[in-house]
Amino acid sequence: MAEGGPVADLRQGLERLGRTFTAKIWRLGFAARFLAYLVLHSGVALRRFGLTIREIYFAGVLSLIIILISGLFVGMVLGLQGYETLQRYGSSEALGILVALSLVRELGPVVAGLLFASRAGSAITAEIGLMKATEQIAAMEMMAVDPIARVVAPRFWAGVISMPLLAALFSAMGIFGGYLVAVPLIGVDQGAFWSQMQASVDVREDILNGVIKSIVFGIAVSWIAVFEGYDAPPTAEGVSGATTRTVVTSSLAILALDFVLTALMFTGGNGR
Amino acid sequence: MKRSTIDAWVGAFVALGLAGLLFLALKVGNLASFSTDQTYQVLAKFANIGGLKVRAPVKSAGVVVGRVAEVRFDNETYEAIVTLNLSARFQFPKDTAAKILTSGLLGEQYVGLEAGGDGVMLKNGDRLRLTQSAVVLENLISQFLFSKAAEGKDEKGAKK
Known part of the structure; x- marks a missing residue:
């Protein structure tokens, strides 16, 4: 085996790589089929809307505090840092534009999405994973209740509904934080702060695109969260691993999708 | 289906979120200004x-x-x-x-x-x-350069 050693090692490594790759592709396909099945069987979640409302409470209302406070602080930091840079060029009145545009276009949807993934996405995964580990899902199937329609779909739609609202609140809170720093603390003129902001933020171009971003992130995070939970190995280890994967995968998905969406929305044509 | 306290919280959350959107549209994006004006x-x-x-x-x-x-x-x-x-x-x-x-x-x-x-x-x-x-700006600079060049010519002409 002395001569065949390295070759065998290489072959083994390649085989392992191939197996992992095949498994990943397999899993991606399953996730896509899962999403299609979920959307097709979400009639119950929409007809018995109380189920979805309950999940909006857990995913949305309980995430409210962290979203509002982070938004406030992000806006305040943007105000301070933006002022430092802008006052060098003698245009500190443009602080309103800087804070509003960066929040509405980018930071609002992205940071709210990241917070939502770690606050609500992980909870959804852990909950569904534990239901599977304690065989509640199997029991539902036994009673001829479709667990995807009854358990998964309400959580998915709750995430999709909550995410744009949370992102909008994050941006609004951030702009308020930026205002607090700019006007009472630094002493930027209040009229210039608002009017410059209003003159350069476009409702369709900036705000609507931000909302579209947050809806896309909401779909991505909710999909990843429910899928990881449903696909988790029914052990304590499996559920904890799935929770970690939810946060990692959805954070990466948000950042990657953000790049694609920004490239589509803000570089096309209008030449700003 | 019964009403519950969760409904109230979710209702408040949705209302708050929509208010946030409205704030962005009206106060930040200035949807309203000049559209009401004649x-x-x-x-x-x-x-x-x-x-x-x-x-x-x-x-x-x-x-x-x-x-x-x-x-x-x-x-x-x-x-x-x-x-x-x-x-x-x-x-x-x-x-x-x-x-x-x-x-x-x-x-x-x-x-x-x-x-x-x-x-x-x-x-x-x-x-x-x-x-x-x-x-x-480019026209301004080129005008300036041409006028400078013209001045230079005049001086040369004066020396001769």
Whole structure:
């Protein structure tokens, strides 16, 4: 085996790589089929809307505090840092534009999405994973209740509904934080702060695109969260691993999708 | 299905979220301004509008009195036709002059109006006769260089 050693090692490594790759592709396909099945069987979640409302409470209302406070602080930091840079060029009145545009276009949807993934996405995964580990899902199937329609779909739609609202609140809170720093603390003129902001933020171009971003992130995070939970190995280890994967995968998905969406929305044509 | 306290919380959350969106649209994005105001439109032809954009402010004496509604290109005179939406609260004489100015050194461009002395006021659809185009930095520099070069020639000529 002395001569065949390295070759065998290489072959083994390649085989392992191939197996992992095949498994990943397999899993991606399953996730896509899962999403299609979920959307097709979400009639119950929409007809018995109380189920979805309950999940909006857990995913949305309980995430409210962290979203509002982070938004406030992000806006305040943007105000301070933006002022430092802008006052060098003698245009500190443009602080309103800087804070509003960066929040509405980018930071609002992205940071709210990241917070939502770690606050609500992980909870959804852990909950569904534990239901599977304690065989509640199997029991539902036994009673001829479709667990995807009854358990998964309400959580998915709750995430999709909550995410744009949370992102909008994050941006609004951030702009308020930026205002607090700019006007009472630094002493930027209040009229210039608002009017410059209003003159350069476009409702369709900036705000609507931000909302579209947050809806896309909401779909991505909710999909990843429910899928990881449903696909988790029914052990304590499996559920904890799935929770970690939810946060990692959805954070990466948000950042990657953000790049694609920004490239589509803000570089096309209008030449700003 | 019964009402529960969760419904109230979710309702409050959705209302709050929509209020946030409304705040963004109205206060930040300024959807409301000038749309409720009565406006009248005035046209102005410029040889060069520089970097003037739609929605840029129209100012008179530094006060915003309207916005740029449309920028078109006239293919007969090869000039830019700028449509200005002026607030009906402000009336200007018929011989008002329009200039394209820049706020600050690197600021955005806007249309400045200078009122004339005519007794007749501008009406909807009128055209401003007196206009001054945007200052294009390259033209300014080339003019400066040419005038310098011309001075140099004159001096040489004087020496001979």
